Amino acid sequence: MYPFLLPEIFKYLIPMYDLMIVIGVVLMIFYVANRFEKQNGYTRKQANKLLILLGASLAIALVSSFLVDGIFHSIQEGELTFGSLTFLGALIGGIAAFLILLKYFYKDDNKNVKEIMNSIIPGIVLAHAIGRIGCYFAGCCFGVPTESFLGVIFPYGHAHDLYPNVSIFPTQLFESFFLFALFFVLNRVKRVKHIEVETYLIGYGIFRILIEFIRGDDRGSFLPFITTQYNTFPTPSQYLSLLMVAIGLYSLYRLKKNKPLIDRKI
Template sequence: MHPVLVSFGPFTLHTYGLFVASAFFAAIFLSLHGARKEGIDPDRMLDFAFYVTLAAILGARILFIIVEYPYFLADPIRIFKIWEGGLVFYGGFIGAVIVAILYMKRHDMPILTVGDIVAPALALGQAVGRIGCLSAGCCYGKPTLLPWGITFTDPRSLVSPDKLGIPLHPTQLYSSLGNLTLFFFLLFMSRRKKFSGQILLLYGICYPLLRSFIEIFRGDPRGSLFGGMLSTSQFISVIVFLIALTFYFKLRKGHQVSGLDK
């Protein structure tokens, strides 16, 4: 693919950085639009998005460093080169959720309503951001003989050197298309929402299923648990799925969850 989009002397624009930035802007724009429709102050929502975005980037980077610590031990300066690639979604998700809840509690924002606004935006952002992963060569798939396998040849990509020139599952595209489908599904359900938190929890149910399935085809080292039975992301997916499913049925039955919404 194309890890470097433009290079002029000392200036280098990495394709990954461009798409990740575009993903955040797309998600924030859609969230602001949703906030206006729900009667939430757009300025407050923008401030919220700023802190949540910072938490997401920091959390995503920290988890990537933990999973790939031998790589960073060999070259510690790369810890700070985020624009080259290397973010783990669930690390960002956990960081963002913690900061989002703290912020909304402090500023008396309706947590479930805001969650319903943000969920489709998050899916859209992931769909865009995964194109950056494809360009950088991170999150790559296992070798495949299928006709849609993609081959990385640029030595600057994040694909393991032994995988260069070999057709691989385009797991980045699987994720991008899956998240785009999830985005449209959540938009469709938003117009038929029965209770506050439904869209957020549908995301929490559907995304872990999508992610766990795609993990089967991933070929990059990303940590494993239980003797290799589950990847780190699959393990987190199980937890997120069970929590979301539990709250979905509670709220669908009309149970109130104290402090989550107005």
């Protein structure tokens, strides 16, 4: 199913998908740790506390990813069933878990929740961008068939199983390119300084709504209004993305009123 970077290590084949996920998470942790200390002024001890909470949240995010996808597939099938992992499910569960852990297990006086989240979000974007490259290698999260020059033929994975020898959109790479660009914006564009969370929610939310229209894998269904040859719309991810955009816009409105949505001392 997977192409392998290395043929065998101690009789174990290394899937590129798994490798990309690990690389993404490691780089995210290094990025966030550096930002906590260099930009936010947290001590090494404080940064380590926050990273431990972040690590615990990542574990919860994995479970949440599986459960959220299962909920939508259970609604679609009319019986309890589980599909696969979904990023938006992981994002929702992971952020919720981190905010709860932060409230009860981080008591330092200089805690600024908004600042902490603004530092973590770019790290999540970086990890997600690298992870999508893993999706491309694995042949999952693929697009619909196309005759354009952008199409690729997958020789393996779920894409090959569903569309053998058919050119399809490499939506994984489209999303990866967008996320790398968003990561650059969050780090280099001064106008989004201090509103990284809102920029991400609105920017990625809109992008995800749009790219869902050319996704060719099973997206699930929840109150669909349109049925096409490949999918039903809106997809569960589009509903969740619309919610992301709405929260981002509302948070910006609150900031203009000097009433941040995420309080400093949550």
